[in-house]
Amino acid sequence: MSQWNLAEGLSAEAAALFGDLDRVFALEGEWITGDPLSEVLRVEHQGVRYYVKRYWGAGKGLRRWFGRPRVKAEWQNLRHFDKWGIPTAPVVAWGLERRIGAFHRGALITRELKGTVDLADLARSGDPRLADARWVDRVSRQLASATRSLHQHHFAHNDLKWRNLLVDDAGALFLIDCPTGTFWWGPFLRYRVIKDLACLDKVAKYHLSRSQRLRFYLQYRERSRLSAADKRRVRHILKFFEGRE
Numbered sequence: 316m317s318q319w320n321l322a323e324g325l326s327a328e329a330a331a332l333f334g335d336l337d338r339v340f341a342l343e344g345e346w347i348t349g350d351p352l353s354e355v356l357r358v359e360h361q362g363v364r365y366y367v368k369r370y371w372g373a374g375k376g377l378r379r380w381f382g383r384p385r386v387k388a389e390w391q392n393l394r395h396f397d398k399w400g401i402p403t404a405p406v407v408a409w410g411l412e413r414r415i416g417a418f419h420r421g422a423l424i425t426r427e428l429k430g431t432v433d434l435a436d437l438a439r440s441g442d443p444r445l446a447d448a449r450w451v452d453r454v455s456r457q458l459a460s461a462t463r464s465l466h467q468h469h470f471a472h473n474d475l476k477w478r479n480l481l482v483d484d485a486g487a488l489f490l491i492d493c494p495t496g497t498f499w500w501g502p503f504l505r506y507r508v509i510k511d512l513a514c515l516d517k518v519a520k521y522h523l524s525r526s527q528r529l530r531f532y533l534q535y536r537e538r539s540r541l542s543a544a545d546k547r548r549v550r551h552i553l554k555f556f557e558g559r560e
Contacts, residue, residue: 471507
C-alpha cells in the first residue's frame with residue numbers, strides 16, 4: 316500500500332518531478348546528511364532548491380510494524396507547526412509505502428528557506444549577530460513564542476537544539492526537523508518541557524549572557540519575574556544535562 320501526497324499550488328513541473336515514491340527514490344542531488352534510517356538530499360529545480368528526506372526505516376524496535384513511522388511523524392509535526400502559526404519549512408510532498416503491513420519506505424520534501432542559517436552554525440563561527448543585543452532579543456522573543464505555543468498544545472519537540480532553528484537575514488526564526496516530537500500530558504509533559512528548554516540552554520550558556528538566558532525564560536513564561544515554581548523549574552533545566560556533556 317502506497318500513500319503519496321503533493322501540496323496544493325505546486326507547479327506542474329515540480330509535481331512531475333516529485334510525482335510518486337519511485338521517482339523520489341530515483342532522484343539524484345547533493346547529499347547533505349544521513350543515518351541508518353534516512354538520508355537528506357538537496358535537489359534544485361527551476362531555480363528552487365528542495366530538501367528530500369528519504370526513509371527506509373520506520374524507527375527502532377516494533378515501530379516498523381506498529382505505531383507512527385518517523386517519516387510520518389515528521390511531516391505531521393511540520394504541518395502542526397504551520398497550523399499553530401509557527402514558521403517552518405514549507406512541506407511540498409510526503410508519503411510512505413507499506414508491504415505486508417510493515418513499513419517499507421517513505422519520504423518528505425520541503426522547499427528551501429532562502430537565506431537561512433541554523434543557530435548552531437552561527438555559534439560555531441562566532442557570528443557577530445550573537446553579540447548584538449537587539450538581534451538576540453528579537454530572535455529570543457520569536458523562539459519563546461514558538462516554544463510556548465508547542466507546550467501549550469501539550470506538544471514537546473524532543474530535539475529542540477540550535478541546529479534545528481533557522482534564521483534568515485532579517486532575523487526571522489523557523490523551526491525544522493521534528494521527527495521525534497509528540498503530544499504528552501501530566502508529569503510526562505512536564506519532563507519533556509524541561510528537556511526542550513534544557514536543550515536550548517545547552518548551547519545558549521556558552522554564547523549568551525545569564526541575563527539574556529533569564530530574559531528568554533521570562534519571555535517564554537510571559538512574566539516579568541520568576542515565581543517560586545519558575546525557580547524550581549529553572550534549577551531542573553540547569554541540572555538536566557549535568558554529567559552528560
